[in-house]
Every structure is written in structure tokens, then in C-alpha cells.
Amino acid sequence: MGKRIAKEVSIAVAEAVKQCKVDVIAAYPITPQTHIVEHLSELVANGELDAEYITVESEHSAISACLGSVATGARTFTSTSSQGLALMHEILFIAPALRLPVVMVVANRALSAPISIWNDHGDIMAERDIGWIQTFAENGQEAVDLVYHAFRVAEDRRVMFPAIVNIDGFTLSHMIEPIELPDQEQVDRYLPPFKPRYKLDPRKPLSMGPVGIPEIYMEAKKAQDEAFKSAYRVIVKAWDEFEEVFGRRYHPVETYRLEDAEVGLLIMGSLAETAMSAVDRMREAGKRVGLVRLRLWRPFPLRDFVRTVRGLKMLAVIDRALSPGATGGPVATEVRSALYQVPGRPRVASFIAGLGGRDVTVEDFEEMADRAYFYLKKKPKEPYEMIGVKE
Amino acid sequence: MRKELAKFKGFSAKNLPKEEPFAPGHRACQGCGEVLALRLALKALGMNVIAISATGCMEIISSPFPYTSWRVPWIHIAFENAAAVASGVEAALKVLKRKGRFPKNRRVDVVAFAGDGGTADIGLQALSGALERGHDFVYICLDNEAYMNTGVQRSSCTPYGAMTTTSPPGEKSFGQMTWKKNVPAIAVAHNIPYVATATPAFFLDLMNKVKKAALVDGPAYVHIYSPCPTGWGSKGEDSITLAKLAVETRIFPLYEVIDGKYYITRKVTKPKPVEEYLKRQRRFRHLTEAQIREIQERVDAEYERLLRLAECL
Ligand SMILES: Cc1ncc(C[n+]2csc(CCOP(=O)(O)OP(=O)(O)O)c2C)c(N)n1
Ligand code: SF4
Ligand SMILES: [Mg+2]
Numbered sequence: 278m279g280k281r282i283a284k285e286v287s288i289a290v291a292e293a294v295k296q297c298k299v300d301v302i303a304a305y306p307i308t309p310q311t312h313i314v315e316h317l318s319e320l321v322a323n324g325e326l327d328a329e330y331i332t333v334e335s336e337h338s339a340i341s342a343c344l345g346s347v348a349t350g351a352r353t354f355t356s357t358s359s360q361g362l363a364l365m366h367e368i369l370f371i372a373p374a375l376r377l378p379v380v381m382v383v384a385n386r387a388l389s390a391p392i393s394i395w396n397d398h399g400d401i402m403a404e405r406d407i408g409w410i411q412t413f414a415e416n417g418q419e420a421v422d423l424v425y426h427a428f429r430v431a432e433d434r435r436v437m438f439p440a441i442v443n444i445d446g447f448t449l450s451h452m453i454e455p456i457e458l459p460d461q462e463q464v465d466r467y468l469p470p471f472k473p474r475y476k477l478d479p480r481k482p483l484s485m486g487p488v489g490i491p492e493i494y495m496e497a498k499k500a501q502d503e504a505f506k507s508a509y510r511v512i513v514k515a516w517d518e519f520e521e522v523f524g525r526r527y528h529p530v531e532t533y534r535l536e537d538a539e540v541g542l543l544i545m546g547s548l549a550e551t552a553m554s555a556v557d558r559m560r561e562a563g564k565r566v567g568l569v570r571l572r573l574w575r576p577f578p579l580r581d582f583v584r585t586v587r588g589l590k591m592l593a594v595i596d597r598a599l600s601p602g603a604t605g606g607p608v609a610t611e612v613r614s615a616l617y618q619v620p621g622r623p624r625v626a627s628f629i630a631g632l633g634g635r636d637v638t639v640e641d642f643e644e645m646a647d648r649a650y651f652y653l654k655k656k657p658k659e660p661y662e663m664i665g666v667k668e
Numbered sequence: 669m670r671k672e673l674a675k676f677k678g679f680s681a682k683n684l685p686k687e688e689p690f691a692p693g694h695r696a697c698q699g700c701g702e703v704l705a706l707r708l709a710l711k712a713l714g715m716n717v718i719a720i721s722a723t724g725c726m727e728i729i730s731s732p733f734p735y736t737s738w739r740v741p742w743i744h745i746a747f748e749n750a751a752a753v754a755s756g757v758e759a760a761l762k763v764l765k766r767k768g769r770f771p772k773n774r775r776v777d778v779v780a781f782a783g784d785g786g787t788a789d790i791g792l793q794a795l796s797g798a799l800e801r802g803h804d805f806v807y808i809c810l811d812n813e814a815y816m817n818t819g820v821q822r823s824s825c826t827p828y829g830a831m832t833t834t835s836p837p838g839e840k841s842f843g844q845m846t847w848k849k850n851v852p853a854i855a856v857a858h859n860i861p862y863v864a865t866a867t868p869a870f871f872l873d874l875m876n877k878v879k880k881a882a883l884v885d886g887p888a889y890v891h892i893y894s895p896c897p898t899g900w901g902s903k904g905e906d907s908i909t910l911a912k913l914a915v916e917t918r919i920f921p922l923y924e925v926i927d928g929k930y931y932i933t934r935k936v937t938k939p940k941p942v943e944e945y946l947k948r949q950r951r952f953r954h955l956t957e958a959q960i961r962e963i964q965e966r967v968d969a970e971y972e973r974l975l976r977l978a979e980c981l
Contacts, residue, residue: 300763303756327767329759334797338752341745341794345720345756348743351764353756371745477718477741477757479776486744487731497733 281457286417286449287312289456290356290382293424295326296464297380300351300471303331303342307361308394309446310384314356336361340368343379348485350476352428353379358446359386359400366404372439373408374501375485376475378431379439381409382424385546385597386446387633395634396446398546398597402607408505410440410512411575413545415531417454419572420444422525425459425467430515432471436508443574447634449547459523467522509576529578530585531570534560538567539590540649541623545571545608548595548637555642566646571608579615586616589623593649595642596661597631605661626652627661641665670861670926672883679712679875687715687739694737695729699904701895701911702726702810704868706781709808709892712875713777713882715740718761720754722782722791723747725817725896726810748790751798751807754780758803777882778805784825785815788851799858799887806881806888809851812896820899824849827919828966829959830951832899837954847966855889856925862888863925864933868895869911873922873933880924893920901950913945918971923978930978942967 284292291313294302302321304314320326329351333339339355346353357365362383372379387393388400401411410430414420420442427440444450475483489497509529516527533553535541544552549570559566569586571578586592596606604610609627616622626649631637641664648662679685689710696703706726710717717740721727727744730737745753758778764770782791787809795807814832815821822835826844831837835844855863861884866874874892881888893914895907902910914920915934919942922934942964946952955963 300767301756301759303759327763329763331755331759332801333752333755334793334800338749338755338794338797341749341752342756342759344745345743345753345758346760347756349718349757349760349764350769351760353760368746368749375743375745477743478770479716479718479741479774482715482739482741484731484736484738484742487733487736488728490732493733 279458279460281455283453284417284456285312286420286444286452286454286456287384288316289417289421289458290424290444291316291320292458293421294354295320296458296461297425297428297468298352299326299328299354301329301331301343301346301353302355303333303339303346303353304355305333305336305339305357305361307336307358309386309450310356310358310361310382312450313382313384336364337368340365340372344368344372344375344377347377347379348375348477350471350473350478352432352471354381355379356382356384358384359388362400362404363388369404369407369409371486373505374497376437377439378437380424380427380431380442381439382442382444384446384450385443393633394446396448397632397634399599399632401441401443402598402600405575405607408438408501409575410438410508411443412440412573413443413571414449415547415549415570417449417452417456418525420449421456421458422519422523422527425464426515426519429468430508430512432473433511433515434474436511437474438505438508443546445547463522467519506576509578512573527572528581529571529573530581531572532585533568535567535569535585537565539565540646541567541569541586541589541592542642542646543569543571543592543594543608543612545574546597548631551637551639552642555639555646558639559643559646564646564650577611577615582615583619586623587619591626591649591653592623593626593628593645595637595645596627596629599629599632609661624652626657628664629661630664635665637665670884672885673880676880676883679872679879685711685714687711689713689715689717689740690730691737691739693735695732696725697898697904699897699907701868701907702812703729705810705874705892705894708868708871708874709779709878710740712878713779716775717777717779718757720744720750720757720778720780722750722786723817724783724786725812726781726783728817747786749794750780750782750786750791752794754778754805754807755798755801755803758805779882780805780807782809783816784809784811784813785823788824788849796858799855799860799889802886804886806878806890808878809889809891810894811891812894812899814899816896816899825851828963829955831954832951842959843951843954852889852891852925856928858887859928860887860889861885861927865891865893865920865922867893867911867915867920867922869908869915870922870934877924902948906948910945910948913940916940917942917945918967919945921971921974923974930974932974932978932980935980
């Protein structure tokens with residue numbers, strides 16, 4: 278068992294990638310992802326990690342090179358943020374369609390304009406439909422653990438889908454936290470060598486990425502979707518096995534003091550720690566408030582989620598991204614539709630908070646919970662509202 | 669001469685490889701010069717190849733699922749990134765060999781194919797990056813001088829005066845109003861070991877150049893002039909004639925650049941007038957005599973420049 282040492286989360290993530298024995302890294306620098314890729318280049322440069330590091334000229338080429346690499350049978354990693362993720366957009370859809378299991382860490386950051394290097398989820402919410410497995414880390418330990426899990430699941434022959442681990446830029450990526458890096462032997466036990474079923478190899482030629490005429494396009498998409506949905510079981514099972522090897526337990530949906538709650542706050546990512554403090558304070562004041570955190574965003578953990586929140590009266594969803602003119606934040610609209618068919622479902626209030634690095638404080642959470650209570654009596658005027666904006 | 673090329677004897681009519689890595693039955697138009705160039709290039713490389721295609725005519729006509737013309741492993745990801753995908757394939761092969769997960773002594777040539785659009789325009793950045801990083805791969809630009817797959821729109825490789833659907837002649841236009849971008853020169857500027865131009869009309873020359881491109885260590889760029897009857901308004905049976913005329917009029921000179929040094933591989937001492945080439949194609953039909961003269965002057969000047977580069981003057 279490894280030791281718990283204080284480390285910057287980005288450095289720990291890079292160390293975890295090293296422990297996964299990646300073969301190829303192709304990445305382009307962007308704040309706040311930089312510390313991850315800088316540390317990886319250092320590990321390669323001093324021979325601690327035997328890998329090819331491709332210093333591509335853009336994120337578009339980063340992800341393109343990654344696909345070429347995985348397709349050839351190499352374990353492949355990249356990392357980006359914000360504008361870089363947006364630049365990859367076109368290629369992101371192609372990875373799952375060709376069943377190419379690259380792993381990417383996204384240090385979440387706001388999208389321009391105005392240009393901002395600070396944290397929110399605008400970058401990743403714009404990539405909701407790319408068909409990658411997507412998880413959100415709460416703290417440094419989880420960020421690291423989700424990296425092992427991502428490789429393990431993505432490369433599983435029953436899965437073969439790319440995976441993104443989201444870590445909040447700066448507020449998580451640049452934190453110094455006590456993190457336990459497991460022994461290499463544990464990682465090796467958990468993560469078998471990458472043995473793809475199909476790869477580019479002159480000994481066994483095959484064609485990847487053909488034209489999909491109307492007669493087969495939908496069938497191809499259906500097959501992809503079915504495979505993606507059934508990856509859910511493998512994802513959860515891999516967390517069970519994670520506990521066996523590393524002793525830490527993860528679920529697709531986490532809760533905090535939710536048992537007898539009337540109002541649930543729902544968040545993704547590293548805001549959970551502040552949210553828990555807020556829940557504690559409100560509990561002390563006699564309010565029955567609890568917390569729900571989605572660790573797994575894609576595939577959406579529909580059944581587990583509904584089971585978790587079904588007893589609530591109100592769910593206050595805190596989105597870290599804005600979908601202008603929509604019927605709610607991206608997570609809130611998803612959750613509303615997930616609950617629509619559920620008899621006696623909780624109501625859903627949609628709050629947009631913490632855009633472009635704006636702090637979301639304990640008081641903000643209290644305010645949102647109070648409004649959620651209020652909306653139990655009186656319907657909100659608007660489908661969503663922004664919190665923490667200076668008037 | 670580079671040591672990797674020292675032993676290469678070259679292809680001749682007697683030792684042509686029997687294998688056809690690119691199978692017939694594809695959906696290219698009759699008389700397509702691009703698919704001929706592609707087939708010859710692959711024939712030169714053989715079966716130990718991993719091929720990458722950019723979106724474009726060749727990708728479309730070769731892979732209508734469940735059919736494929738590719739007898740070698742092949743991948744298509746998108747339009748502008750063939751060089752980047754090739755970078756990943758090359759890096760993967762390198763590390764897998766080093767780690768013993770791919771036979772160390774097995775030679776595999778990584779080759780990327782893209783059209784002039786996928787090379788000179790939308791893919792130029794990815795190409796530059798891959799050349800600059802020094803990946804050991806061959807990049808082949810199949811230049812039919814427009815975006816054919818999407819219906820004959822102009823590219824930066826479309827020649828001066830040519831009519832395309834986005835460079836139509838009219839009151840205020842005489843077709844393409846810019847001169848063809850010199851992509852081989854851009855490749856040369858990256859200080860890569862091997863750059864060449866070729867055309868399927870001189871098929872042994874084409875095959876030899878592609879093979880040399882594969883033999884050198886590091887990046888190599890081959891720019892292949894590829895007649896397109898559909899986009900040029902020429903006869904299918906004229907494709908080879910046109911490809912020959914392009915060389916004989918000095919419009920498309922054949923040369924190699926090895927370690928920065930230019931070698932003209934087919935000297936044209938008695939050039940034919942450009943008009944002979946232009947008049948066989950509908951895309952140039954609207955040109956005036958003055959415009960044809962302008963083209964002739966430019967072609968002469970460009971050839972002089974090339975001769976100077978090759979120190980043949
Ligand atoms: C990002 C992107 N933009 C545009 C297109 C549409 N498109 C596909 S192929 C093509 C033109 C291809 O031209 P070229 O590279 O010269 O190849 P050709 O078809 O002439 O062989 C275009 C514009 C695309 N597929 N992707
Ligand atoms: S349009 Fe031109 S390049 Fe495309 S297949 Fe037809 S002849 Fe070949
Ligand atoms: Mg073209």
C-alpha cells in the first residue's frame with residue numbers, strides 16, 4: 278500500500294498516468310492542464326516513463342494523433358482544457374464511433390469570450406454528446422483513482438470506448454492535497470496490459486473509418502449506443518474491483534446526509550466539499566437538506582440516480598455551465614427529463630453558479646437551498662436562475 | 669546521396685511487384701488520375717504498410733461499408749488531420765517495437781494520403797507539425813487541383829485561370845485569380861530528407877520516388893499531380909496525355925529534393941506551349957490569349973527558378 282503524501286493534484290494525476298504505463302502521449306499546453314503534461318514530459322525525458330511524447334502543434338492534432346496511436350495498439354493519453362477541448366470537438370465524436378479507447382483528463386475551464394482561464398464546466402458541457410465515458414472528480418485522491426479506472430474500463434473489450442476524467446481547473450488541479458499513490462504492483466493487478474481486439478497491423482489488415490451510407494449509418498449508431506449503455510455495468514463493476522485492490526469505494530452517484538432530506542443539492546466535481554459544509558450548517562439550523570453528487574455523467578446512471586433522489590421533495594441542481602436560452606442548466610435539464618416519468622418525482626430547480634472562476638460559497642449553497650424550499654410553495658418565474666451575480 | 673537509398677536499384681518493367689495493395693472495384697470515375705496515382709504509390713510500397721487517408725475522393729470511393737479496396741491496414745479519421753493521425757501511428761509503432769509488443773525487425777511504412785485541399789489548405793498545419801517533428805512517415809498529396817469530393821471547389825492548388833464552382837469566370841472574374849501554391853517548397857522549408865513531385869504518366873518515376881520516400885529515415889513528402897476528368901472537364905481517356913503534357917509544357921516539373929538539394933528528374937529541353945495543355949480542358953476554355961500568354965510567362969519564369977535551384981543554369 279502506498280503512502281499518503283502531500284502533492285499537487287496535477288502532479289499526482291501525471292504520476293498515475295505513469296503508473297498506467299502509457300505508451301503514447303500527445304498533448305498541447307493550455308492552462309490549467311499544463312502541469313499534468315509538463316510533468317509527463319519530464320517523466321519521459323528522464324526515462325522514468327518509457328513512452329513516446331508527441332509535442333503536437335494543436336489540440337486538434339493531439340486528439341488525432343491519439344486516435345492513430347490507439348488504433349495501432351498503444352495505450353494512449355492526452356489532457357486539455359477549455360479552448361483546447363473545443364478545438365478537439367470534431368474528432369471527439371470519431372473516437373467512440375471507431376471504438377478507440379483513448380483516456381483524457383480535462384482540467385475544466387470556462388470557454389471564451391470573455392477569455393478566462395478559470396474554472397467552470399462550460400468546456401465539458403459543450404461535449405455532452407460525444408459518446409465518451411465521463412466522470413467528475415471531487416478531490417485529488419479521486420482524480421488519481423479515476424485515472425486508473427478510466428484506463429481499466431475504456432480498454433475492457435466489452436467496452437472499448439474513450440474516457441474523460443474531469444477535474445476542476447485550479448480549484449482541484451492546482452491544489453496540494455494528501456494523496457495516496459498505490460504501489461505499482463497494485464496498479465498492475467488492477468490494469469491488465471492493453472490488448473485491443475482490432476488494430477492496424479499489416480499482419481492482419483483491416484479498414485477503419487469507412488463511409489457509412491444511409492443503409493447502414495443508423496445501424497452503426499444503434500450498435501454504438503447499445504454498447505455504450507451496456508458499458509455501464511462494466512464501469513460499476515470496475516469500481517467494485519477497485520475497492521478490492523485499493524480499498525477505496527466509489528459509486529456512480531454519491532450522497533451526503535440525504536436519508537431523510539426534503540431538499541437535495543446536486544453538484545458535480547470539486548464543489549462537493551463546500552456543499553457538504555453548507556449541508557452541515559443547514560442541518561444544524563434544522564433544515565432537512567442533503568447532497569447528491571454525480572461522479573458518472575456519461576453514460577448517465579439513470580436507475581441509480583432515480584433510486585437515490587426519488588424520496589426528495591425538491592432537487593436543486595447547481596450547474597457550472599450556461600446554455601443560453603435553454604430550459605435550465607445542462608445538468609438540470611438532463612435531470613428533469615430523467616425524473617419526468619417517475620411517479621411522485623421531486624421537483625427540480627435549476628441554478629447556474631460559479632462561472633469563470635466565480636466562488637460558490639457556503640452562503641450561496643444556503644441561498645439556493647432556501648430558494649428551493651421557497652419554490653416548493655411558489656413556482657419559480659423562470660426555468661433557471663444565476664446565483665452570485667453582482668447586480 | 670543518403671545511405672538509406674544507396675542500395676535501392678529502382679523499379680523497372682521487369683521487376684514490378686505483383687501485389688496490388690489497392691484492390692479494383694472501387695467507385696472512382698473513369699479515367700481518374702488520382703486513384704491511379706494512389707494504386708501505383710501503394711504498389712511501390714508493398715503490403716507492409718499502414719495507410720491513413722484524409723477525407724476526400726479517394727477515401728470515399730475506396731470504403732463504402734461493407735466494401736473496402738484496402739488490402740493493407742487503413743484508417744480514415746477526418747479531413748484535415750491525416751498527418752497528425754500518421755504521427756500517432758508512427759509513434760505507436762516505435763514504442764511498441766521498443767517494448768517488444770511488435771516485431772522489432774519488421775519494417776512497416778506509415779503513409780498518409782490527402783488531396784490538395786486536405787494538404788495545402790485545411791491540413792497544412794497538421795502537415796507542417798508532423799514534418800517538423802520528424803516522424804518517419806511518407807506524406808502523399810494527391811493533387812487534382814480542387815476540392816473534387818464536394819463538387820469541384822477551388823483550393824490553393826487550383827491553377828491560375830481555372831474555372832471551379834467557387835472560382836467561376838464572369839463579368840468580374842476570369843476563374844481562379846491566384847497562382848498555385850507551391851506546397852513542395854513549403855515541405856522543403858521544413859528541412860526534411862526527401863521531397864519529390866510525380867505524376868502517374870511517368871509511373872516508374874512515381875513508384876521509385878514513393879519507394880525512396882519510404883526508405884529515407886524521417887519525414888518525406890511526395891506531391892503527385894493527378895488528373896481529374898470530372899473536375900477538369902477533360903476526357904477520361906486523356907488523363908495520361910494531360911499528365912504527360914503538364915510535364916512537357918513545364919507546368920508541372922518533375923524533381924526530387926534530397927537533403928535540401930534539388931535534382932530535376934525529367935529535364936524538359938524543348939517545352940511544348942502551355943496552350944496545348946490548357947485547350948484540352950473545359951476549366952480553361954474561357955481564357956483569352958492574353959491570359960494564356962500570362963500563364964506561359966509565369967511557367968517559364970518558374971522553370972527558370974527551378975533550374976537555378978537545381979544549379980542547372
Ligand atoms: C472539417 C471539414 N470541412 C469540410 C469538409 C468537406 N469536405 C470533404 S472532402 C472535401 C474536399 C476534398 O478536397 P481534396 O482534399 O482536394 O481531395 P479530393 O476530393 O479533391 O481528392 C471537403 C471540402 C469536411 N469533410 N470536413
Ligand atoms: S471526381 Fe476526379 S478525383 Fe474524384 S474520383 Fe472522379 S475523377 Fe477521381
Ligand atoms: Mg483535390
